[in-house]
Amino acid sequence: MNESRILTEGDILLETLPTVQPVSYKTYGQNSGYEGFVKAITSNAAHVLENIKISGLRGRGGAGFATWKKWDMVAHRQNGQKYLCCNAAEDEPGTYKDRYLLRTNPHQIIEGALIAAYAIGADEIYFYLNGRFETEIQFMELALQEAKEHGYWGQDNAPFRTVFHLCKSPGTYVAGEETALLEVIEGKAAQPRQKPPYYPAMHGLYGKPTVVNNAETLANVPHIMQKGGLWFRTTGTPTSPGTMIFTLTGDIKHPGLYELPLGIPLNELIEDYGGGIKHGKRLKAVLPGGPSNTIIPEYQTGVLLDFDSLKMIGSGLGTGAVIVLSEDACMIQAAIEYARFFARESCGQCPPCVLGTAHLVEILERIESGRGSEKEIKQVEQVCGMIKGRGYCYLLTGASIVVESILKHFRDEFDTHVHEAGCPFVPLSTF
Ligand SMILES: Cc1cc2nc3c(=O)[nH]c(=O)nc-3n(C[C@H](O)[C@H](O)[C@H](O)COP(=O)(O)O)c2cc1C
Known part of the structure; x- marks a missing residue:
């Protein structure tokens, strides 16, 4: 667990907590x-x-x-x-x-x-x-x-x-x-x-x-x-009042927990609180609400972190887990990581979930390793469309929308993997 939290002005829930010992x-x-x-x-x-x-x-x-x-x-x-x-x-x-x-x-x-x-x-x-x-x-x-x-x-x-x-x-x-x-x-x-x-x-x-x-x-x-x-209601926005505890992780200088008013711009959280991207790199994309919401490319990071602003751009606040990716990140690898996560976490009850998540992993791995073609890229799109909204819970929809959004915003990286028959970043196998 990352305990490097920084107390911020306006803290409500974390205010009286200078240590990690519980308050008596x-x-x-x-x-x-x-x-x-x-x-x-x-x-x-x-x-x-x-x-x-x-x-x-x-x-x-x-x-x-x-x-x-x-x-x-x-x-x-x-x-x-x-x-x-x-x-x-x-x-x-x-x-x-x-x-x-x-x-x-x-x-x-x-x-x-x-x-x-x-x-x-x-x-x-x-x-x-x-x-x-x-x-x-x-x-x-x-x-x-x-x-x-x-x-x-x-x-x-x-x-x-x-x-x-x-x-x-x-x-x-x-x-x-x-x-x-x-x-x-x-x-x-x-x-x-x-x-x-x-x-x-x-x-x-x-x-x-x-x-x-x-x-x-x-x-x-x-x-x-x-x-x-x-x-x-004096904190936050009219439709998302109060604060939220954001868990900021990924390629960020100061990862940690930040309790901030809802409605703070995403780029302010990253720059002013997170200290910007590690090693002076450029920001590529952000998952603003954990792995079950759509990814946000750099040009949309002025969005406000509240329930409705994120919904308006097709994403979501989720649990406030903000995961930051730098220019060095391979977006196909990111898609694989999330697809693997959902495949592993599927409870096994709904066949579309078990089969759909496993199939997504398989196609994405083929593309990442340079064995993919236009056909595989099309398949990613088709599988995401087919599994969305299926199953008893939101897990499968979460899997589909995150992968689908990576494909939508970073289609050029999928094309590069196909045309260059491999990963132009650090290939996954060497991790
Ligand atoms: C796959 C999956 C995992 C979830 N895990 C959690 C969790 O760990 N904690 C949690 O509070 N809600 C989790 N939720 C959401 C809960 O189903 C539920 O919406 C939430 O507990 C309601 O609390 P709230 O109204 O206070 O947000 C999860 C939902 C899904 C689909």
Whole structure:
């Protein structure tokens, strides 16, 4: 894990964290910890929901879905068993933000989860942590114990009778998908459910209404409750309020975690915070939202990092994993890396996913090694078109759009590989 994070002005979620030791209950309390929860339970659930609606908070787990809408769907279901799940499975390449939040301030996430559970009327909360995060799991166990000792959960009386469970994800990419998460908690294999009909809000954990929220999403909630929904809107853009923790990696001088207002220009993140490209090289392309969103060529890097600006140019913010590629990068190799990742991470449940990702790898490897022709380039296009939107989850679409966008923006590199019968960069086999 890269721990070279640089505190920036305007930090909210990471503000009080000068070290990588977790903040204790005492320190958290001295910094207004659990005040948001106390405010929530001394008002009412409808008021909490309204505050989250006013804040405009959107999910930080990938899709940017409005948090209040998700909560509202479950809050309005008949009383009875409901669940809240905190998703900290985080296994996407180039994303370390949830891990950092868990490692440094688990109480912030616990408090956010307690407020969310209160708002939707759930009294069971599952923390779903990447099973490989051994240190973070220990920190979370300790923080949960501290919160219990101070009476915030596990008591006899409402609203303090909430029960927490800690569940380890198998540490695969697909295990973070929200319905695969439900399957794992139920003791089954990490395989997504078909949506529709199995939306968590309607048919979630053990068939009951369930909200699944990302850890960073929940970490924002105590601050919103404490300072108000309107306060939250003073940062970010009108449709993407607040900050986001960007994980900046790749060919960058200062990789690390940067919490910045949503709407910051991508090139500002790269130049002013990341220090520009390593070894004085030129920027070639950026994946602004991890491997499941389209690539952005250099000329589009003035785009603002918010949900809607990226959508407008056909890309996405995802989890804020910004991966930078320099002029030295071979774009066919980049496409291979991502295609291999998706092929490896396919859960095996949907044939188009297993076969489609493997086929993409095979064709791309042929092109990279100089054994490709115009036919192979056409095939890349065709396979991407065929697999898009297939399968139970977004994995296959993610694979198709990233490769397709590399082909669209860097077609000349595909042509060069074919015409020169090989890779003009450092060939993959020598890596
Ligand atoms: C293949 C795949 C992997 C995912 N992995 C994660 C993950 O590790 N953590 C996460 O919060 N969301 C992940 N998601 C998104 C979740 O399905 C879900 O949308 C998210 O947890 C909702 O939280 P939010 O509304 O707070 O963003 C993944 C989605 C897909 C398709």
